[in-house]
Structure formats: structure tokens, C-alpha cells
Amino acid sequence: MVLFFFVYFSLVSIVAGVLTIAFRNPVHCGLALLTLLLHVAGLFVLLNAEFLFAVQIIVYAGAILVLYLFVLMLLNLKTDQRYLHTRHAIILFATAGICGELLLLLLQSPFNGAKGDAPVIAVLKDGDSFVVGIKMFSDYLLPFEIVGVFLLGAIIGAIVLAKTPTAVDVETERE
Amino acid sequence: MDLLVLLIPTFPLVAVLLNGLLGSRYSHDLAHRLAWGSVGLSFLCSIGVFTETIRTGVAREVVAYQWIFGGDLTVNLAFLIDPLTCIMLLVVTGVGFLIHLYSVGYMHGEEGFTRFFTYMNLFMVSMLLLVMGNNYLVLFIGWEGVGLCSYLLIGYYFDKVSAAKAATKAFVVNRIGDAGFLLAIFLVFVNFKTLDYTQVFAQASQLSTGMATAIALCLLVGAVGKSAQIPLYTWLPDAMEGPTPVSALIHAATMVTAGVYMIVRNHVIYDMAPVALSTVAWVGGLTALFAATIGLVQTDIKRVLAYSTVSQLGYMFLACGIGAYTAAVFHLMTHAFFKALLFLSAGSVIHALSGEQNIMKMGGLKAKIPWTHALFLVGTLAIAGIFPLAGFWSKDEIMAHAFVHGQYALYAMAAIGAFLTAFYMFRLTYLTFYGTSRLDPHTAEHVHESPPIMIWPLAVLAVLSVLGGFLGVPPEAGWFHHFLHPVVTAVGAGEEHGGGVGLVMTLMVVATAIALLGWGLAHYLYSIRTEAADNVAAKAPGVYTTLLNKYYVDECYDALIVEPVKRLGLVWDWFDRTVIDGVVVGVGRMTQSGSALSTRIEKYVIYGALNVVGYANHLAARSWRRLQTGQVHQYAAIIVAGLFILVHLILAWWTGTSGTGMAR
Amino acid sequence: MIPLSAYVAVSAVLFATGLIGVLIRRNFIIVLMSVEIMLNAANINLVAFSHYLESMAGQIVALFVIAIAAGEAAVGLAIIIVVFRGRLSTNVDELNLLKW
Numbered sequence: 037m038v039l040f041f042f043v044y045f046s047l048v049s050i051v052a053g054v055l056t057i058a059f060r061n062p063v064h065c066g067l068a069l070l071t072l073l074l075h076v077a078g079l080f081v082l083l084n085a086e087f088l089f090a091v092q093i094i095v096y097a098g099a100i101l102v103l104y105l106f107v108l109m110l111l112n113l114k115t116d117q118r119y120l121h122t123r124h125a126i127i128l129f130a131t132a133g134i135c136g137e138l139l140l141l142l143l144q145s146p147f148n149g150a151k152g153d154a155p156v157i158a159v160l161k162d163g164d165s166f167v168v169g170i171k172m173f174s175d176y177l178l179p180f181e182i183v184g185v186f187l188l189g190a191i192i193g194a195i196v197l198a199k200t201p202t203a204v205d206v207e208t209e210r211e
Numbered sequence: 212m213d214l215l216v217l218l219i220p221t222f223p224l225v226a227v228l229l230n231g232l233l234g235s236r237y238s239h240d241l242a243h244r245l246a247w248g249s250v251g252l253s254f255l256c257s258i259g260v261f262t263e264t265i266r267t268g269v270a271r272e273v274v275a276y277q278w279i280f281g282g283d284l285t286v287n288l289a290f291l292i293d294p295l296t297c298i299m300l301l302v303v304t305g306v307g308f309l310i311h312l313y314s315v316g317y318m319h320g321e322e323g324f325t326r327f328f329t330y331m332n333l334f335m336v337s338m339l340l341l342v343m344g345n346n347y348l349v350l351f352i353g354w355e356g357v358g359l360c361s362y363l364l365i366g367y368y369f370d371k372v373s374a375a376k377a378a379t380k381a382f383v384v385n386r387i388g389d390a391g392f393l394l395a396i397f398l399v400f401v402n403f404k405t406l407d408y409t410q411v412f413a414q415a416s417q418l419s420t421g422m423a424t425a426i427a428l429c430l431l432v433g434a435v436g437k438s439a440q441i442p443l444y445t446w447l448p449d450a451m452e453g454p455t456p457v458s459a460l461i462h463a464a465t466m467v468t469a470g471v472y473m474i475v476r477n478h479v480i481y482d483m484a485p486v487a488l489s490t491v492a493w494v495g496g497l498t499a500l501f502a503a504t505i506g507l508v509q510t511d512i513k514r515v516l517a518y519s520t521v522s523q524l525g526y527m528f529l530a531c532g533i534g535a536y537t538a539a540v541f542h543l544m545t546h547a548f549f550k551a552l553l554f555l556s557a558g559s560v561i562h563a564l565s566g567e568q569n570i571m572k573m574g575g576l577k578a579k580i581p582w583t584h585a586l587f588l589v590g591t592l593a594i595a596g597i598f599p600l601a602g603f604w605s606k607d608e609i610m611a612h613a614f615v616h617g618q619y620a621l622y623a624m625a626a627i628g629a630f631l632t633a634f635y636m637f638r639l640t641y642l643t644f645y646g647t648s649r650l651d652p653h654t655a656e657h658v659h660e661s662p663p664i665m666i667w668p669l670a671v672l673a674v675l676s677v678l679g680g681f682l683g684v685p686p687e688a689g690w691f692h693h694f695l696h697p698v699v700t701a702v703g704a705g706e707e708h709g710g711g712v713g714l715v716m717t718l719m720v721v722a723t724a725i726a727l728l729g730w731g732l733a734h735y736l737y738s739i740r741t742e743a744a745d746n747v748a749a750k751a752p753g754v755y756t757t758l759l760n761k762y763y764v765d766e767c768y769d770a771l772i773v774e775p776v777k778r779l780g781l782v783w784d785w786f787d788r789t790v791i792d793g794v795v796v797g798v799g800r801m802t803q804s805g806s807a808l809s810t811r812i813e814k815y816v817i818y819g820a821l822n823v824v825g826y827a828n829h830l831a832a833r834s835w836r837r838l839q840t841g842q843v844h845q846y847a848a849i850i851v852a853g854l855f856i857l858v859h860l861i862l863a864w865w866t867g868t869s870g871t872g873m874a875r
Numbered sequence: 876m877i878p879l880s881a882y883v884a885v886s887a888v889l890f891a892t893g894l895i896g897v898l899i900r901r902n903f904i905i906v907l908m909s910v911e912i913m914l915n916a917a918n919i920n921l922v923a924f925s926h927y928l929e930s931m932a933g934q935i936v937a938l939f940v941i942a943i944a945a946g947e948a949a950v951g952l953a954i955i956i957v958v959f960r961g962r963l964s965t966n967v968d969e970l971n972l973l974k975w
Contacts, residue, residue, distance in 0.1 A: 049885065050889060054892055057893070057899070057909055062902060062905055072915065076889075079882070079885070084926055087934070088918075088937055095942075100944060104904065107904065110956070138858060138887065141859070142862065142880070144866045147880065154931045156929065167931055171932075172935055183939050186942070187946055193949075193950050194949040194952070847897055
């Protein structure tokens with residue numbers, strides 16, 4: 037069962053990823069990206085990361101993607117431009133080839149490492165959200181706060197950047 | 212019950228948020244209903260809390276939430292509900308409610324109507340925090356909040372230069388006091404490692420006398436600033452630039468009494484510092500007398516009341532200083548009633564006269580605005596201390612306490628102050644309502660009685676001014692004293708009894724006589740022989756002008772503090788320009804001449820060498836600069852290529868050296 | 876039980892997909908979307924390792940990655956709007972102000 041879901045989620049994610057970069061209409065790209073995000077969230081569930089699953093759906097699918105679609109609609113882009121030039125095809129094949137080789141290497145790599153302090157059984161007992169929460173607000177409190185400040189900065193930056201230029205701004209620019 | 216306590220400041224806060232953020236979108240009617248409605252609800256909650264406190268008779272703490280916790284410092288946003296707080300709550304919300312109602316009529320049609328009510332409600336929130344807080348930090352927030360609102364409301368007519376200046380003055384003068392208050396808070400924290408009243412007062416007995424005196428004096432600086440005592444009283448008369456309801460609510464009934472409240476609240480510390488206590492008493496006594504003398508000759512109706520407020524606050528300080536904390540709170544309460552009444556009636560007069568405030572241009576208004584006249588008269592009788600109105604009981608108790616405890620000098624000051632109070636208040640009444648009309652003919656045509664929404668709150672306040680005093684009857688043993696008893700009893704101090712009944716009665720008679728004497732003199736000078744007043748003034752022109760110019764205190768402060776500070780600034784400016792700039796320029800010159808030499812060397816030796824290197828680089832770069840295409844994609848592609856190479860190396864190295872297969 | 880390398884493989888493929896998207900697409904918005912794909916690939920990796928190595932650190936870093944993706948999207952899209960306002964285009968090729 038788990039295997040089935042894994043295969044399903046990973047295959048659909050990969051296909052959706054390819055479609056995201058392949059569609060011509062940016063809105064379609066956005067929808068493909070949505071599919072990708074939802075299926076990656078599914079992968080998170082298989083990895084016992086329910087909290088991240090929820091965050092993925094709420095933040096990514098819910099907020100970030102909406103932002104993308106919003107901007108797409110706002111700019112009302114009509115992209116029917118060609119993007120696969122022949123020289124790009126060469127880059128594409130080269131990249132794909134190198135990726136394949138890397139993948140092979142990857143699969144042969146050993147993934148060993150020191151075990152952490154959160155065995156699967158313990159996580160299942162308390163629930164993923166609980167464990168993440170405890171960890172987040174004890175060992176990772178400072179990074180957490182820094183991310184908060186970062187987000188604040190991003191918000192302000194986005195507002196300042198996207199502000200509609202007023203008449204005064206235009207005036208000063210002309211000077 | 213806990214919820215009730217939390218609701219008290221919440222209602223005005225909600226109104227602030229609604230009116231402040233959305234107020235411009237709906238009508239003035241809704242705005243003022245929200246404003247007075249919220250305060251009214253707070254008042255109802257306060258009554259609930261009050262009855263509960265009477266029933267249980269114990270102080271309680273309600274923690275809203277844990278606010279600051281770090282290191283030694285733990286501060287909760289918590290409220291302490293004890294008899295003192297209850298009294299303050301009732302006064303603040305009750306009088307505040309009436310004044311809000313009154314404002315609806317008074318501010319009708321003013322620009323910024325919603326803004327006015329937003330500020331008023333914000334003031335209510337701050338004042339409630341101030342009186343309800345269970346630690347110094349919450350008190351301080353309220354303290355600063357009321358200061359801010361005071362600033363905003365004095366400067367309500369901000370396009371008027373005098374109002375803007377008065378607002379700034381009030382704010383700056385208050386800052387001086389706040390600095391002292393902050394120092395006191397720091398000292399408390401250093402000594403007790405906590406800011407909660409209950410814990411501080413429980414440990415207060417371990418304090419050395421010196422430290423207790425230091426804390427008490429720092430607190431006194433704060434109280435003097437907020438409550439407009441000598442030497443920081445100058446802002447209060449100027450604060451009358453604000454609308455009259457503001458003067459009534461903030462600069463008479465509630466905010467300026469915050470200093471008194473704070474001293475009573477901290478009486479445990481004051482009781483350990485006799486020096487600080489007598490300082491409080493003398494500051495209060497001097498202020499009471501000093502402000503009363505200035506009040507004698509002022510001609511602006513609101514300024515007379517302002518000086519009278521300063522003087523009455525002096526009485527409260529005096530009471531604190533001689534240990535009569537109950538009497539101080541009692542006078543605080545009655546003063547809130549009758550001074551709010553006086554200010555609001557004065558506002559009604561000003562309203563009737565379309566903004567005229569000079570009492571020399573009034574007179575004979577009794578027939579035209581009978582209701583206002585009657586109410587103002589009640590207020591005058593109450594403040595003058597005529598038996599049996601509220602002012603009589605509370606003022607007499609302070610004076611009696613001073614006399615019984617052998618503070619004869621303070622008693623004399625208070626007695627003279629009482630005489631002057633009666634005199635100038637009746638002078639005000641006579642000049643405003645009696646005699647011949649001195650109105651501008653143009654104004655006289657438009658004189659009208661105020662609308663009911665302004666008169667009714669006045670009526671309620673008048674009833675309170677008449678009956679409020681009976682809460683404290685008989686003196687020193689009334690209901691009021693029993694209620695406040697648990698709060699103001701010094702830790703470890705024995706029960707103190709006043710003098711015998713005979714002495715108390717004698718003092719009452721004396722007090723009444725003093726008040727009547729003041730009334731009589733005013734009657735003689737301003738009603739019977741109206742020209743006599745000018746004669747008196749003419750006979751002692753020096754005294755008269757000195758009083759009229761308020762002892763030149765503002766001028767003195769300007770000359771002694773403001774100007775020197777400005778001049779010091781100029782001195783530093785000069786210093787900066789000549790000395791520091793001179794040094795800088797000198798150094799610059801030296802460097803210049805030094806560098807002239809090195810320039811020669813540089814030009815021919817170093818540049819020559821550098822040019823050779825640079826030219827070589829230029830040649831080498833010619834072929835490579837095409838790499839910088841400005842195309843993001845190409846940059847990205849190059850980065851990716853590098854990444855591939857790196858990953859490749861790592862993976863190859865990894866699988867090659869430690870190829871033990873896969874984990875799991 | 877699914878081996879860790881399976882997750883790593885999926886993640887690698889997704890990452891490569893995103894990378895190709897960044898390199899070949901000309902529409903700035905789609906470039907940003909490709910970056911999101913890459914970030915997601917990285918997240919899969921982090922969570923997978925977190926699961927198999929029994930440490931919560933991976934999940935927490937993944938959370939931070941999501942937060943940073945949100946910031947990146949906000950600022951990136953704001954920049955797109957500004958650029959679009961000036962040039963009526965979101966074509967990356969036309970953005971060559973950094974040229975020599």
C-alpha cells in the first residue's frame with residue numbers, strides 16, 4: 037500500500053513538474069505546479085511529517101500559489117512565444133544526460149549518518165506536530181525568530197517595490 | 212467577576228479602535244454613542260466590581276496575561292482590585308461617563324468630533340490601567356498614556372498656536388516628572404527584584420530609611436509633575452487651551468489626581484521615609500496657598516478654575532504628607548465631583564456666550580442662564596467648604612487632621628488657602644452671574660441656555676457635590692474610612708484617633724467661619740461696593756501685577772532654565788564651529804601639505820608601475836569580458852555547470868571511498 | 876519499506892526538472908515557479924533524511940525553507956510587477972541591464 041502511494045505520488049509529482057516547465061500558458065503552469073505541490077505534500081505524509089504536510093498545503097498551495105496566479109492574472113500575460121530553440125535543446129539534452137549520470141551515482145551512494153533523537157515510534161506516539169513544536173521552540177527558537185524578521189522584511193520590501201508610483205514620484209523621476 | 216474586571220478597560224478600548232480606525236466612515240451620532248456607551252458599560256462593570264469588593268472585603272488580583280518574563284523580571288498585565296482601586300474606578304468611570312455625555316452637547320458641530328471622542332476614550336483606557344494595575348509597570352503605562360492623551364487633547368485645536376504650545380509645554384513638563392518616576396521604578400526593581408505592589412509592600416520593611424527616602428522622593432517628582440504641584444505646576448493653567456470637557460475630565464477630575472493616587476498607593480514606602488513625607492506635606496501646603504493667591508486676580512474663567520485645581524491638589528498632597536491618606540482620597544473624590552461640575556458649568560457659560568472666557572466681559576447672566584447659574588453656585592458652595600456640602604467635609608478633615616497632629620504651620624496655610632478659595636470662587640460667581648452685564652452687545656443677543664444633554668450631567672454632579680460628603684461623616688469614622696481602612700493603614704502602625712469631639716466641632720466651626728468670611732469679603736467687594744475691588748488693586752499695584760502675572764514664574768523658568776539651555780546650545784554650536792572645526796581644518800591642512808609631497812611620488816613612481824599592470828590586465832580582459840552578457844540565463848547556466856562538476860566530484864569520491872552500499 | 880534512495884531519486888529528478896525550467900524558460904514568472912519546484916525537491920530530501928535518520932532537524936529546516944519560499948515569492952513577484960510596469964514584458968532575455 038505504502039509502495040503504491042509512493043509510486044503514485046512521486047510519478048505524478050515528476051509529471052506535474054515537467055508539465056510546469058513545459059506548458060505555454062503561464063496559468064496552466066501554475067495549475068501544474070499546484071498538482072506538484074499537493075503530491076509532494078502526499079510524500080510528506082508517507083514520511084510521517086503530517087505537520088509539514090499541512091504547512092505545505094496551506095502555505096504553498098494556499099498562499100504562495102495564489103500569489104502567483106494573482107500576479108499572472110494581474111499582468112494578463114499572453115505567452116505564446118517559442119521557448120525551445122535548437123541551442124536550448126542541446127542544453128536540455130546535455131543537462132538531462134548529466135542528470136541521469138548523477139542519478140546513477142546517487143543511487144550507489146551510501147546514506148549513512150548518526151541517528152538523531154527522534155525515533156519513529158516516539159514521533160508516532162506524540163504526533164509529529166507536537167515533536168516539531170517542541171523542537172522548534174526550544175533548539176530552533178532563534179532561527180525561528182530570524183525567519184519571522186525575514187518575513188517582515190520581505191513583506192515591507194514587496195510593498196515598497198510594488199507600490200504604485202504616485203504623481204510626485206513620477207515628477208521627481210522626470211527631474 | 213474576573214471577567215467583569217477585565218471588561219472595564221476593554222469597553223473603551225474597543226470604542227477607541229472602532230472610532231479611531233473606522234470613525235470617519237460613519238456618522239457622528241454613532242461615534243458618540245459608541246464613546247459614551249462604552250464608558251457607561253465600564254461604569255456598570257465598576258459598580259459590579261465595587262459591590263463584590265464590599266461583600267467580600269478582600270483585595271484580589273486578576274491576571275490578564277503574562278506579559279514580560281525574562282531573567283529577574285516578571286511582569287504581568289494584571290489588575291489589583293482593592294477598596295482604593297474601587298473608589299478610583301467609580302470616580303473615573305462615573306465622572307468620565309457624565310463628561311462624555313456632556314461633551315456630546317458641547318462638542319456638537321466641532322471639527323474632528325470623532326477624533327475628540329477617540330482621544331477621550333483612549334484617555335479612559337489609560338486612566339483605568341493606571342488605577343487598576345497591580346504593578347508599577349502597568350501604572351507607568353497608564354501614566355504615560357494619560358500624559359499622551361492630555362497632550363493630544365490640549366492640542367485639540369492644533370491650528371491655534373497657543374494650544375499647540377500649551378500641549379508641548381504640558382508634555383515637556385510632565386517628562387521631567389516622568390523621569391523621576393522612572394528612576395523610582397528602577398530603584399524599586401533593584402531593591403525588590405519585582406514590580407508587583409503586594410510583593411514590594413510586603414518586603415518594604417526591609418528597606419533602609421535612606422533608600423526608602425530616595426524611592427519616595429523620586430516618586431514624588433513624578434507625582435508633582437502629573438499633579439501640577441510646585442515647582443512643576445505651570446503646565447496646568449496653560450492646559451486650559453483644550454476644550455472644556457477635557458479640562459474637566461483630565462485636568463481637574465481624574466488625570467491630575469493620579470499623583471495623589473500614586474502616593475496613597477505607595478504609602479507603605481512613604482511611611483518609612485519621614486523626610487519624604489514632610490516634603491510631600493510642605494509641597495502640598497505651599498502649592499495650596501500659592502495657587503490660591505494667583506487665582507485671586509485671574510480674569511479667565513477657566514484659568515481661575517485651573518489655579519483652584521492646583522490649589523485643591525495641594526490640599527490632597529498636604530493630606531498625604533501628614534498621613535491622612537483617607538482624607539486625601541476623600542478630597543480627591545469630592546473634588547472630582549465639584550470641580551467637574553464647576554468646569555462643565557463654566558463650559559456651559561462659555562457655550563452660552565459663544566466662546567467668551569473673560570469674566571470681565573460677563574456679569575448679570577443669572578437671569579439669562581438660570582440653570583447653569585444654579586449649578587455653578589452649588590459647585591462654588593461645595594468648593595468653598597460651606598456646610599454641609601461635599602467640599603466642607605473633605606477639606607475640614609484634612610485641616611482637622613493637621614491641627615490635631617500638631618502641624619500648626621500647615622494648618623495655617625490650609626486655613627488661609629481655604630479663605631482665599633472661598634473668596635476667589637465667589638468673586639468668580641459674582642463677576643459672572645451677578646451685577647450689571649458687561650457683555651459685548653453682539654454676544655448678548657445670542658445668549659442661550661445649554662441643551663438638556665449638557666444640563667443633566669451637571670445636575671447629577673451637583674447632587675453628588677451636595678451629598679458626596681456624607682460618605683465621610685462622621686469625620687475619621689465614616690463609611691468611607693471603614694471601606695478604605697484595609698488599604699491605607701500603615702503596616703505595623705497602631706490605630707490613631709483624632710482629637711476629642713469638642714475639638715473637632717470647634718475646628719468645623721472655624722472652617723465654616725473661614726469660608727463664610729471669604730464669601731462675605733467677596734460679596735462686599737464684588738456685589739455691594741463694586742468699585743472697591745479696583746481701589747484695593749490700585750492701592751497695592753505691585754502686589755496686583757505680580758499676582759496677575761502669576762508671580763512671574765513662567766518668566767523665571769524661561770530665564771533660569773529655558774534660556775540658559777538655549778544659550779548652552781549656542782555655546783556648543785560656537786564650540787563646534789571654532790574649536791572642533793578648527794582642529795579638523797588644521798589636521799586637514801597638515802595632511803594636505805603632506806599629501807602634496809606624496810602626490811609627486813605617486814604620480815611618477817607608483818602610477819607608472821600601476822599603469823603597466825593595468826594595461827596588461829586590460830589586454831588580458833579584452834577577450835573575457837564578453838562573458839558578462841547581462842543575460843541571467845547564461846549566468847545561471849554557468850553556475851549550474853559549476854555545480855554539476857562539484858557534485859560529480861563529491862559523489863564520485865564518496866562512492867569510490869566508502870562504497871558500503873545503501874543505508875537501510 | 877521504501878528505501879531512502881528512492882526518495883532521493885525522486886527529489887533529484889524534480890530538482891533537475893526545476894533546473895531545466897530555470898534555464899530554458901524566458902518568462903520570469905515561470906522561472907520563479909521552477910525555483911519553487913527546486914525548493915520542493917530540496918524539501919523532499921530534507922524530510923526523507925529527517926525520517927530515516929530519526930532527527931527532527933530536517934523537518935524544521937524544511938519549514939524554514941517554506942517560509943523563505945514565501946518571502947522569495949513575495950519579493951520576486953513584486954520585482955516582476957515593477958519590471959512589467961516599466962517594460963511591459965516579463966521576458967528574462969530583455970532584462971540585460973547588467974551587460975558590460
